[in-house]
Amino acid sequence: MAATVGALATPALLLDKDRLDRNLDRLSSRMAARDVVLRPHMKTAKSIDVARRAHRSGPGPITVSTLAEAEYFARHGFRDMTYAVGLAPHAAERAVRLQKAGIDLKVLLDSPEQGMLLGVAGHAAGVTPSAFIEIDCDGHRGGLTATDPKLIAVAAALAEAGVKLAGVLTHAGESYSLCTPEALVAAAENERAAAVATAATLRTAGHACPIVSVGSTPTAHFADDLTGITEMRAGVYMFFDLVMHGVGVCTTDDIAISVLATVIGTKAAKGWILVDAGWMALSRDRGTAAQRVDQGYGLVCDLSGKIYPDLIVAQASQEHGILAIRSGSAQALPDLSIGAKVRILPNHACATASQHELYNVVSAGSDAIEARWPRMRGW
């Protein structure tokens, strides 16, 4: 295995540990100051090593996006988890198995049917399952709206099915499409208000609603008043990415992951430099296409991480990336010849990291690979 970045076979995923730690500290300080529990979403990193850095004093609360993640983190000592995807029947059985093994796994649902099937699975296994009611605060995907009359019906179904109501959970998914501080502050307040209102409705109807959970990386960083909120969930804040930069939550200097690539050809007449990182290494994510600055498939830096102004991955096929100067820019193409190495900042850290098996961990100002942290995958 290569000991330095310069000696790595490409494409390869790099993780800047200093930036990671800074990002982790930023949000955990923010939440500590507001007395809100931070429940990091592990869907971005999918790595026990990253989870341990997010919870330095030992396993703490986490969010997961698949039951395979829940099983993986359970094997590594994490016990307090929320599976934040609406419950399917086969998932209920698997969640209950984790519960039976002593894991405090809270699931997510928004219908009486899901409550009943979870209750049946719990009863069969001899455990009391625990579920959040999903609240839809901005029309983004699943969940009940804050005023949906079904809210009480779902809570009643849980009680009848012998399922513990963990609380309410909402996610301001629409915040990813915003780009001004004012709009982000408003989205955060909207998210808070929906969660707090539904918790109040449930409590008034006699249902205990211990956890009031909100979160998205943009709203987590722009929420000021979190009155009534008990926990915050966020995932991509650990690594950040160009989409988050476009939203205005981070600078490019905060982006902790990058894809190392090697120049494999040039086409001077077209203004192209070809590299060996295509969509297999970068992902097909084009999240910046809808933002003010379209970053193509990524923004290109030199080996030290310094950005080449306006040099982006303009096109990507499976294993080829075409670097070019952003259209409209007067920048010159840098002089990069066969074998030169570059680092590419990703549009969407969750998608790009998922294309790789491990993180090559580096620190700013050093060429040494300090560690290799594996990622888990699958469902």
Add this chain to the structure above:
Amino acid sequence: MAATVGALATPALLLDKDRLDRNLDRLSSRMAARDVVLRPHMKTAKSIDVARRAHRSGPGPITVSTLAEAEYFARHGFRDMTYAVGLAPHAAERAVRLQKAGIDLKVLLDSPEQGMLLGVAGHAAGVTPSAFIEIDCDGHRGGLTATDPKLIAVAAALAEAGVKLAGVLTHAGESYSLCTPEALVAAAENERAAAVATAATLRTAGHACPIVSVGSTPTAHFADDLTGITEMRAGVYMFFDLVMHGVGVCTTDDIAISVLATVIGTKAAKGWILVDAGWMALSRDRGTAAQRVDQGYGLVCDLSGKIYPDLIVAQASQEHGILAIRSGSAQALPDLSIGAKVRILPNHACATASQHELYNVVSAGSDAIEARWPRMRGW
């Protein structure tokens, strides 16, 4: 492990063996009739089991997109391979190690520098490396144009560096953006003409040019006259997908892979059905967005594989897909409740399959999972 499709945890990747075999036979018959060697591109399937079906009488010629693929197929007995991505310095050393181990691995380059670094690596290892000169037939990415004066310089550099010239190789990448038989026939002829012309130029200059290699799935199926061509490369023809359907190379009944998903919620007022397959299971590929019919993130079928008319995956987040009727259609949303299962045909088989660890192999008309074929990944 589940024995039936109905019992599988979702999301999961299904591979219809009958469709796979039919697709394999279709192109191999076509090439046999033209006396052209078929060198399947394994970048789509990345599976030894699929490679064995493509070459039933034993290991035959294949194309690979990474050196990890080359090493994987070498471990499984394949010896005649082309690595069809422009050569990087670290790749030259690794390719030469395979050559030293008795693998006939041909690499791809388009500059004298790459020829020299390959020669140096070969000399150090005591082997004679073998390389194709990459030809650019349609401005798609790398390679020399058919009339580029550097062609002879590259061939001379190979000879001087002690590298064997395997031949010329081109890829009609622009064919993926076409959609009429006339345009596809013309693209195939353009691809053929560029390869044949450069082979002639090299031969006239005294360079042996044994292999004249072309290929893309669309041109492979629309080329009629292949005079002067010795081999055809194609990959996605094994599985096909919605992009290839939009190009006009296959019907939806030919698409051999699909993603099994479970309904986890409904939003009748919005015309939405939520499933547990998002971009992590489907990929972020939106290749049909630029075609006449935009299929969203995929076209939805029932458990038996029958298409729900105009029902597409309209939106995808990491683990959520939102099914909706295509805009402009008068079709009604099917009545699918929590726990119902659907199969989703992918935009781009290479991208979707790469999100999964294995193929659940099925046959038409049966719920049984006949086999599980692992996929390899990484570089």
